[in-house]
Amino acid sequence: MTAAETAAESWQRWTEARAAAVSAQHGPLALTGTHWLGPDPEQIPGLPGEWWAADGVVRLDAKAEYGIRLESAAAAGALDGEVSLRPDTDPAPERATLGELRLVPIEREGELALRVFDPDAPARAAFAGIDTFPYAPDWAVAAVFTPFESGDRALTVPNADGKERPLAVTGQIAFTLCGEEYALTVSRSGGRLSGVIADATSGHETYRFRFITLPAPDADGRTVLDLNRAHLPPCAFADHFICPFPPPGNRLPLAVEAGERHVVTG
Incomplete structure (x- = not known):
């Protein structure tokens, strides 16, 4: 935020950037499938070749005529023969393309899958914006972060696909909202903090x-919780994402009438 820009103007730019990001050519709305792979070669609906998981990578038996190319080296020609694609958890992940499709290998808890992003996805075509509550400065409050004394923890939580998976958390933020004191469990992402929350609006006035x-908190743990920027998880835009549900204690008893509410379709 620039010196001359108000908090409301900064929030407005944020909402516009969010809508642009989720509706981008290969953004969340373009995800049409997450295909989990086993050790035996199999066909993925709508894609040529055979795909499987082996030794921590996604394997593909391709022919040049299929037209599948590495996204980072498309000019090198189509893939031919048996090739490996490193998943998103690898320091040097690899993605492929097939025409306008983007093919993204992912790894979650040792399991490998291929995600397919299609710019012509119906959800992307139907997208008409993200419904938000009006900006209100009272929803931005001071918070203090305290890391867990024992270090990061892994909490097992349900995910949007019905499976339970560990969620890495690093501590809690404490804050006062509407005259009451609360605490939320959060994770560290780079220097910043992130969390999964629900409140009294969840599941009806807002997404679940x-x-x-x-x-990033300062040396004393001070940061800001701006609920005007509470945002929808990827699974609100496509069912094929596997977002974690809030960990225990992260359901606020009050109605947080701030931030993003629902996806709007035309």
Whole structure:
């Protein structure tokens, strides 16, 4: 935020950037499938070749005529023969393309899958924006982060696909909202903090849960929780994402009438 820009103007730019990001050519709305792979070669609906998981990578038996190319080296020609694609958890992940499709290998808890992003996805075509509550400065409050004394923890929580998976958390933020004191469990993402929350609006006035992101805390743990920027998780835009549900204690008893509410379709 620039010196001359108000908090409301900064929030407005944020909402516009959010809508642009989720509706981008290969943004969340373009995800049409997450295909989990086993050790035996198999066909993925709508894609040529055979795909499987082996030795921590996604394997593909391709022919040049299929037209599948590495996204980072499309000019090198189409893939031919048996090739490996490193997943998103690898320090040097690899993605492929097939025409306008983007093919993204992912790894979650040792399991490998291929995600397919299609710019012609019906959800992307139907997108008409993100419904938000009006900006209100009272929803931005001071918070203090305290890391867990024992270090990061892994809490097992349900995910949007029905499975339970560990969620890495690093501590809690404490804050006062509407005259009451609260605490939320959060994770550290780079220097910033992030969390998964629900409140009294979840599941009817808003999506069933939302994500929050906080600036990196200072040396004393001070940061800001701005619930005007509570945002929809990826699974609100496509069913094929596997978002974590809020961990225990992260359901606020009050109605947080701030931030993103629902996806709007035309």
